[in-house]
Amino acid sequence: MTEQVRGYSGRPLDEVTVEALRAGSLGPDDVRIHPSALRAQAAVAANHGNPQLASALGRAAELARLPDADVLAAYEALRPGRSTADELEALARRLDEQGAPRTAAFVREAASWYATRGLLG
Template sequence: MEKSIQERKLTKKDYPLGSKSPDLLYTPTQKSYNNLTLDAALNGEVTGADLRISPKTLEMHADISESLGRNQLSKNFRRAAEMINISDARILEIYNALRPNRSTKDELLAIADELENEYGATENAGLIREAADVYERRGRLKQIEE
């Protein structure tokens, strides 16, 4: 018996999801993609929160990208999916901490631990740890004054 589309990884033939598999798409507020209509918006049934992408949708796009051999794009979608539950303010703080010479290695590793332990963002945590190592090799870490 063939697996249902929800039980298997999506591929190129499932793209674009909005026209080929709209029944799989839900907002973070659990509204169906098919219910996001102009009439619903005019009637006040759609809010700004309903127009955000869900982690599951990003994961589906990651699967499709992976099936096409676009592994870097797939990783980007997976990291984006992990970031959905992190506040915009915290994301900006992390972004600023990643700028060259803004953070010590310990500060970056603490951010990685936070991402992994508080948000389950293992892909992002790995990226931060990799950045900390690269910054250390290239002399781009904040210098501690003694």
């Protein structure tokens, strides 16, 4: 299975070598996981009786496309008292636009419980 795996850049994993790095042809996206690899791992988790891990890996496949800063900012927004209901809804909408519908639904679910439990900003 490993030989079919490609980095975020599309470069096959077996071309990620010290020689390639020396030749100046490796970049950060060559050692960044591709959403398809995460979806494959999610399928493995589901087949091994762990649907929760499969869901998390499914959301991870969505987040894999997002820039680091967006991921860090979304985490910060979900911490207690950080965001209003509107701000969480805006985040969810952005996630929808960025091709992350599961994560968007997850944020909306959080917003709903945060409202009940007084955890909105």
